[in-house]
Amino acid sequence: MEFEYSTKVKDMQARLLAFMDEHIYPNENAFYAEIAANRAKGNAWIPTQIIEELKPKARKAGLWNLFLPRSTRAPEGLSNLEYAPLCEIMGRVAWAPEVFNCAAPDTGNMETIERYGSEANKDQWLEPLLRGEIRSAFLMTEPAVASSDATNIECRIQRDGDHYVINGRKWWSSGAGDPRCAIYIVMGKTDPEAPRHSQQSMILVPAGTPGVKVIRALTVFGMDDAPHGHMEVELKDVRVPATNLLVGEGRGFAIAQGRLGPGRIHHCMRSIGAAERALELMCRRLNDRVAFGRRISEQGVWRERIAESRMLIDQARLLTLKAAYMMDTVGNKVAQSEIAMIKVVAPNTALRVIDWAIQAHGGGGVSNDFPLASMYAHQRTLRFADGPDEVHRNAIAKLELAKHMPGAKAVEMPVTRGS
Structure with missing residues (x-):
């Protein structure tokens, strides 16, 4: 497996990071303020102008429909491995993926219609979804x-x-x-x-x-x-x-399995971005605050948590990249154990890091002054969205046991430079 991102992906990372710095982070609070204003007027269920104004900018920057591989209707779609680091960046802000037309559940639904719908279905529903119109x-x-x-x-x-x-x-x-x-x-x-x-x-x-x-x-x-x-x-x-x-x-169960594979790994990519954001906020907070005569970041318990966070996030990212690589090279069915593993690991990792970040922020951590509380709520739902931890753990165990049954054949990973 090659651990170095391609020149193409590095360029897109740089453009996406610049877009986040220029357009997403500065509007993060304004997004929620707009929803609050709509709620105060009696209807919170109105699409925000901020996202609608940013969508054309994202498209012009070449950061649009990046999630859908092997589709003639979305030629900008990347492989799972290429998309992973970009999806992670989007995951740092909960509403950011929609700006790039890469938000759930639309991504999974577009992939489902692309893979299983008729041409008429695609013309009627996939095309406007790809344009971000519906x-x-x-x-x-x-x-x-x-x-x-x-x-x-x-x-x-x-x-x-x-x-x-x-x-x-x-x-x-x-x-x-x-x-x-x-x-x-x-x-x-x-x-x-x-x-x-x-x-x-x-x-x-x-x-x-x-x-x-x-x-x-x-x-x-x-x-x-x-x-x-x-x-x-x-x-x-x-x-x-x-x-x-x-x-x-009679094909619904098979379609569900086909749809949920990419959806699960996309959630995991975003979870890693959320965990990275939480770690960043935690470190900044700990460096800025003084308690008992010294920076909180100098206290041993917090250095333990920071070190543990870094190790957990990097482990989760590597497992996600492995799963993405296998999906691209040997297919979702062969990669089902890796997809199941990361679906358990990523949300739990994010929850632990976000929880420590909330603790570092004190009362502010559970308020809406910081994004941590909503990040925690979202990540907690991912422990059962697209299948609960228990179901994935059971699947992982069955696949592992099957490897050691008499007559079982080992699955060989494709070999590439850097393996």
Whole structure:
């Protein structure tokens, strides 16, 4: 594995860092102030002008749609390994990825439509998503079942002539609160009698379709995450054309696995960026504050935590890069153990570092005067978003045990310069 970033990636890193310094960090507080002003006027669910004004600047800088590899519709898309250091930089500020059209859940939804949608689906929904004109949501998790096991999903997708009729209730539908959210990808059962992993399908549902009702916004540690939102959505006798079904009946579970692989590693890349930002804020705070006659940064307990933070972050980054490299070279299926490992490691690493940074800031750390509290809330959700830690640990253990079964064959890593 080559540890040196290419000249192309280094150039993009430099441009992205410059963009962050010029446009993102100076507007960080203004972004939240704009949401607060909208809330005071009675509606926090309004897209911010700051992001809309920055999008054309990002596109002009060549920092747009960087996440989607191997797509003729998005030729600027990078490989997973190339994208990793750039996604990490974006992850330093929670709302930054949207500026570059690299925000979840749109990234995963665009990849899903690109890989599994018809050309008509792509023309209608992928193209405006790639242009940043609309947003999207992914409706998989349900309140009535343990959705960590996707085969539990109860939402029904039933064929009726040239249409499908959908009935169910979803929640944690991230992005469904945004008034620009125009399309949902919905997972449900088309055939409850089929084999366990062939019961599910995925279908495209326009947000304005009759029978679609956003019930409420769910809060995370009391925050509603407006104007993005994590919504509970009811689907009652929702009719959509049969051509909106992705690939075919019974393919939903396979599509979910294909979608969640890249989505998981993107979350991990951003988590490392958040951890780096937290470490930076922690060091600055400790250097600036004096307690008991000396800088707090001179106290042994804080030097232990700083050293531990640096080691944890670098370990997580290396594992993320390895997973990205394997996804690019041997595919997501072979890399499933590495993807699962980093999905456990990265959020837990970020949480530990952010928690120490909060402690270093005292009362300020849990306030909105600093980004740490919202960073902690976001990272905590990632311990179960796209699969909880327990499911990933179980998958890692099964894959490890399988290596040592009689007759098991070792998977050889591709060899490149620097291996």
